[in-house]
Amino acid sequence: MTNLALALPTAVVSMPALAQTSADRSDYWHYGWGWGHMIFGSVMMIVFWGGIILAIVLAVRWLGGDSGRVTRSQSRxxxxxxxxxERFARGEIDKEEFEERKRLLSD
Structure with missing residues (x-):
């Protein structure tokens, strides 16, 4: 019974504060900020998710290691x-052509 006796006056006292409209509390809705905060928030959201996606892509590439690709430095x-x-092993040239080119290169 004591809890109800304390809760009822508290609820009744707070009712006028809940009944106020937004016009009564202009600072609550932050009037005068304009659209700048929404544009800034949108840009920051794109930067945030772009950074997360970039970090995931770089982590996958780093963890994946060498995928068997021949890089420019390896080809040099x-x-x-x-x-x-390599061409002979792949079957691009036959044995006679391989021997002839090998002889020409060793001269």
Missing amino acids: TNGPLDILH
Whole structure:
């Protein structure tokens, strides 16, 4: 009974505050801010999610390691004989052509 006796006056006293309209509390709705905060918030949201996606992509690429691609620096280290051996192994040239080109390259 004591709880009800304390709760009832508290509820009755707070009723006028809840009955106020937004016009009565102009600072509550932050009038005068304009649209700048909405544009800033939108840009920040795009930057935030773009950063998250970029971090995920970079983490996957870093964790994935070398995917078997030949990079520019690797292709420069391959000499002509290495390329000739690769072409012969892939079947692009036959044995006679391989021997002839190998002889020409070693001269």
